Amino acid sequence: MAACPSCSNAAPDGSRFCPFCGGKLAALVKKPQDPLVGKLIDNKYMVLERIGTGAMGSIYRAEHQALAKQIALKVLHRHLLTEESQVKRFHREAKAASRLNHPNAIVMLDFGQTEDGLSYIAMEFLPGKDLCRVLFEEGRLPEDRMVRIASQILDALDEAHAAGVIHRDLKPENIMIEPLRSNPDFVKVLDFGIAKIRDYTGGENSSFKTATGMVFGTPEYMSPEQIRGEELDGRSDLYSLGVLMYQMASGELPFSGDSVLEVATAHLTQPPVPLVEKVPEITPGVAAIVASLMAKKRDDRPANAGEARAALVTAWETAARAAVERKLDSERVAEARGRAPVDVPVESRAEAASEARTHIVPAVIEGPQGPVARSPSDAPTRAPMMFRTVAGSAVSRGRNWKIALFLGLAVLAVGAIAAWAWMQHGQ
Ligand SMILES: Nc1ncnc2c1ncn2[C@@H]1O[C@H](COP(=O)(O)OP(=O)(O)OP(=O)(O)O)[C@@H](O)[C@H]1O
Ligand SMILES: [Mg+2]
Numbered sequence: 060m061a062a063c064p065s066c067s068n069a070a071p072d073g074s075r076f077c078p079f080c081g082g083k084l085a086a087l088v089k090k091p092q093d094p095l096v097g098k099l100i101d102n103k104y105m106v107l108e109r110i111g112t113g114a115m116g117s118i119y120r121a122e123h124q125a126l127a128k129q130i131a132l133k134v135l136h137r138h139l140l141t142e143e144s145q146v147k148r149f150h151r152e153a154k155a156a157s158r159l160n161h162p163n164a165i166v167m168l169d170f171g172q173t174e175d176g177l178s179y180i181a182m183e184f185l186p187g188k189d190l191c192r193v194l195f196e197e198g199r200l201p202e203d204r205m206v207r208i209a210s211q212i213l214d215a216l217d218e219a220h221a222a223g224v225i226h227r228d229l230k231p232e233n234i235m236i237e238p239l240r241s242n243p244d245f246v247k248v249l250d251f252g253i254a255k256i257r258d259y260t261g262g263e264n265s266s267f268k269t270a271t272g273m274v275f276g277t278p279e280y281m282s283p284e285q286i287r288g289e290e291l292d293g294r295s296d297l298y299s300l301g302v303l304m305y306q307m308a309s310g311e312l313p314f315s316g317d318s319v320l321e322v323a324t325a326h327l328t329q330p331p332v333p334l335v336e337k338v339p340e341i342t343p344g345v346a347a348i349v350a351s352l353m354a355k356k357r358d359d360r361p362a363n364a365g366e367a368r369a370a371l372v373t374a375w376e377t378a379a380r381a382a383v384e385r386k387l388d389s390e391r392v393a394e395a396r397g398r399a400p401v402d403v404p405v406e407s408r409a410e411a412a413s414e415a416r417t418h419i420v421p422a423v424i425e426g427p428q429g430p431v432a433r434s435p436s437d438a439p440t441r442a443p444m445m446f447r448t449v450a451g452s453a454v455s456r457g458r459n460w461k462i463a464l465f466l467g468l469a470v471l472a473v474g475a476i477a478a479w480a481w482m483q484h485g486q
Contacts, residue, residue, distance in 0.1 A: 095119060095134065101173050104132055104181060113232065113250075120184060123168075130168060131185070135178040146178055153180045158222045163215035165235075165249050185247055187237030190303075194231055199310030202341060204244055206375045208236065209304050211246035213368035216300070219251060220293035220364055226251050227291065229299035230277045231306070278322040279312050283355050286323045294357040297367055301352025301360075308345075309337040313353065327355070344374030 065082035076082065093109045096119070100106060104121040111118040116135040123130050135146070153170035169181040190208070194200070200208070212234065219226060226233075228250060235247040278286075282298035285291060305313045313331035316322045331353060334346040348371050354360045361367035 093117075093119075099124070100132065100134075100177070100179060101171055103169075104130065104179075106132065121181075123181070129184040130181050131183065133180045133182065137177065150178065158224060159215075159219055159251065161215050161218040163211045163246050163248060164219060164251070165247050185235045185237060185249075187235050187245075187247075189249075190231035190234040190236055190307075193236055194306065194310070199338075200307045202308065202338075202345065203375075205304060205307040206345060206371060207242075207244050208234070208246055208307065209300065210368050210371055211244075212248055212300055212303070213364045213371065215246070215248040216293065216296050217364035217368065219248075220296070224251050225291055225293055226296045226299075227285070228277060228280075229296055229303060230280045231303065234303070278319045278326075279315065281323070281326060282357070283327050284357060286326055292357070293363055294360045297352050297360050297364065298354075298357070300367075301349050304349045305331065305334055305353065308334055308341060308349070311337065342374060342378040344378060345371065348374055 066077060066080040068077060068079040095106045095117075096108060098106050100121070103124060105124055107120045107122060109117055109119050110131070116133050119132045119134060121130055121132045122128065150170065153167060157167045157170075159165075159167075165185070166183040167180060168183065170179065172178050188196075212229070216226065226248070229248075233249045235249055237245045237247065239245045280299040280302045282291070282295040285295050285298075302313055305311075314322055314325035314329065316325060331350075334349050335341055335343065338346075348361075348367065352360055352367060361370060
């Protein structure tokens with residue numbers, strides 16, 4: 060119910076006019092319009108709608124007028140413009156993002172300031188959902204999705220770290236997930252926003268410019284060294300990713316609390332509840348990687364994002380291959396125990412044999428104590444023995460009589476030619 064501004068009587072929700080005095084209600088129930096919506100920014104970008112608001116600014120869907128193309132505009136909160144350091148930080152975000160060129164990192168298109176002093180970044184518009192929303196809707200994610208998302212984030216981090224950019228604020232709000240036909244969870248990492256740009260002046264002695272004394276980040280995902288305000292390297296992002304993976308797999312944060320201090324203290328001192336206790340079915344190798352990413356000491360984490368990604372993919376693929384092997388093993392054991400070999404159509408056999416080679420499937424033979432799994436190296440020779448070539452022998456019998464007929468006719472023809480030649484010679 061809304062109160063009529065003219066007579067103060069209650070009017071049912073959705074009414075355009077007051078049922079008592081007939082006064083107009085529509086203006087009353089309308090949400091206050093964002094002042095930027097409908098404005099042309101920097102003579103280039105028409106602001107269409109606000110799509111989100113964060114600590115530093117608001118995100119708008121806008122249209123690049125000349126290109127007639129949708130883009131996203133991140134506009135710094137007006138009250139932050141009074142602080143020089145915030146404006147600089149905002150522009151550093153733009154420069155940091157513009158250095159990156161990776162399919163899993165957002166493409167930054169432009170940045171600048173409007174005539175009335177608003178700072179903005181123009182970037183590609185992403186139509187998907189952020190990971191925060193995905194987790195809100197789905198609770199926790201199946202392991203294959205978690206691994207797929209994490210490995211793409213690691214790809215983007217690997218590229219960013221190589222370019223001297225540390226994200227420093229990895230959190231679900233900064234991960235967009237877009238369902239594509241080729242990848243149902245295509246990832247874009249947003250906001251290398253409070254990243255500091257490492258300015259490599261040369262080799263090992265590279266310097267790392269920081270805003271002295273200021274710590275930026277989101278406590279739930281901050282690394283211990285970030286909380287302590289130390290100089291960071293890419294392994295700080297690996298810690299935050301470990302927290303994200305833990306949350307994706309279990310639906311819960313490893314450390315939470317009622318105050319920033321409580322959360323920060325837990326990051327510094329408490330070991331997380333092992334992931335396997337929250338998700339017993341998780342692949343042990345994957346859980347071990349999450350634990351190593353979340354190691355308190357950065358030296359105990361993977362050395363870099365590339366290494367972490369390789370370890371994650373190997374752990375996942377090894378587990379997937381083992382699962383296929385177990386499945387095929389159990390099918391073969393069942394077959395070897397009781398059933399006669401099945402007559403399988405030619406195409407299926409070829410497929411199965413090739414699959415057996417692809418997955419290095421151990422064949423199963425009957426040993427003294429029952430079926431025994433042979434080593435993978437035996438597989439190519441043993442796998443085809445699983446099938447009897449009944450259909451194949453029928454085919455070859457069909458071919459044989461045709462060959463015999465052809466040979467018989469050939470012999471007759473040669474005989475006739477020889478007889479004709481002999482008679483000619485005799486004359
Ligand atoms: N390029 C984009 N395309 C589409 N939606 C976006 C884009 N960038 C951000 N968003 C959406 O807007 C939301 C707010 O983003 P924003 O970066 O302003 O806030 P945040 O990430 O929550 O906080 P912070 O200011 O600390 O980064 C994001 O969570 C995301 O859903
Ligand atoms: Mg953000």
